[in-house]
Amino acid sequence: ETGVTQTPRHLVMGMTNKKSLKCEQHLGHNAMYWYKQSAKKPLELMFVYSLEERVENNSVPSRFSPECPNSSHLFLHLHTLQPEDSALYLCASSQGIDNQPQHFGDGTRLSIL
Amino acid sequence: ILNVEQSPQSLHVQEGDSTNFTCSFPSSNFYALHWYRWETAKSPEALFVMTLNGDEKKKGRISATLNTKEGYSYLYIKGSQPEDSATYLCAFSSGTYKYIFGTGTRLKVLA
Numbered sequence: 001e002t003g004v005t006q007t008p009r010h011l012v013m014g015m016t017n018k019k020s021l022k023c024e025q026h027l028g029h030n031a032m033y034w035y036k037q038s039a040k041k042p043l044e045l046m047f048v049y050s051l052e053e054r055v056e057n058n059s060v061p062s063r064f065s066p067e068c069p070n071s072s073h074l075f076l077h078l079h080t081l082q083p084e085d086s087a088l089y090l091c092a093s094s095q096g097i098d099n100q101p102q103h104f105g106d107g108t109r110l111s112i113l
Numbered sequence: 114i115l116n117v118e119q120s121p122q123s124l125h126v127q128e129g130d131s132t133n134f135t136c137s138f139p140s141s142n143f144y145a146l147h148w149y150r151w152e153t154a155k156s157p158e159a160l161f162v163m164t165l166n167g168d169e170k171k172k173g174r175i176s177a178t179l180n181t182k183e184g185y186s187y188l189y190i191k192g193s194q195p196e197d198s199a200t201y202l203c204a205f206s207s208g209t210y211k212y213i214f215g216t217g218t219r220l221k222v223l224a
Contacts, residue, residue, distance in 0.1 A: 004156070033212075042117070043157075043202065043214040056210040090156070098206045099145040101159030 003027040006091050006105035013081065014113050021076040021108045023091030031097050032074040034066060037088040037107070049074060050097055078110075086112045115139050117205045119215035126193050127223050133189045134218040136203030140184035144208030148177055148188055151217070152199040160188075160201075193222040 004025045013019050025032065034046040048056035049068040063085075065077040074091055088109050092102040118137045126132045138146060148160040161170045166181040174191045190197055200217040 040216070042216045043204075045212050045214075048210045050210075058211075092157075097210055098208050099162055099164050101147065101162050102149075102157075103159065104156040106156045 004091060004093055004103050004105035006089075006108050008108060009106065010109045010111075012111045012113060013078070015081060015083075017081075018077070018079040020078065021089055021091075021110075023074040023076075023105055025072055025074075025091075025093040025103070027093055027095075027103060029093035029095045029103070030071055031094045031100075032068060032071075033092040033094075033102065034074065034076050035090040035092065037090060038084075039087075043090070047076075048097065055097075081110075081112045083112050086110055115205070115207070115211075115213050117203060117213045117215040119201075119203060119218050121218060122216070123219035123221070125221045125223060128194060130193050130222075131189065131191045132193055132220070133187050134201060134220075136186045136188070136215055138184050138186070138203070138205040138213075139207075140182060142207040143181045143184075143205075145206040146179055146181075146186050147204040147206065147212070148186070149202040149204070150199045151202055157202060188218075190220075193220075195222045195224050198222045 031050045036044045046060045047066045067075040088107045090107045091105045094100040094102045146163045149157040151157040163179040168179045176189045179186045200219045202217045204212045204214045
């Protein structure tokens with residue numbers, strides 16, 4: 001039990017579909033993150049939320065739209081994705097930013113047909 | 114472009130051997146260096162967060178050192194066990210909400 005839960009674990013979608021990834025943290029943290037892990041590439045930071053406010057958008061295409069309704073929940077809304085968006089998407093949380101360890105969920109494995 | 118490099122990419126060691134690997138990062142704008150362990154089919158697990166030059170941290174048989182002036186950190190595992198098999202990731206933080214991860218060192222400990 002990592003304290004960070006991601007759903008779904010696996011998702012297959014067509015390029016014209018709209019879907020959402022969900023992340024929930026039970027650790028009382030005030031920062032949440034979305035990462036992308038593509039094959040043979042390092043973990044790539046996508047978005048950072050601190051106190052429910054987006055503080056970093058790492059040049060992510062607009063077809064990825066994050067939402068943080070409260071400090072415990074984080075969503076990643078997906079629409080009109082491309083095949084190169086197939087990857088493992090990881091959510092993480094931390095208490096504070098930069099010098100605090102992050103706690104990761106198990107990830108959502110996304111496949112775009 | 115900020116780059117974080119880890120070496121070696123992978124290694125196999127025998128049970129009981131000690132091993133170490135390297136994380137190289139930019140020596141300017143340093144704020145923190147994170148180490149994570151990522152076992153197959155699990156989520157990454159935080160090992161250390163290091164912020165001070167010369168810092169040394171230890172957790173059981175695993176320890177890490179930090180040299181911010183020359184931009185490197187070493188991770189040591191003493192007496193490797195099969196359960197240490199995992200990918201070890203480092204991440205550099207410049208303190209501006211930016212984390213840059215290395216590609217990791219994949220460790221396999223043979224029984």
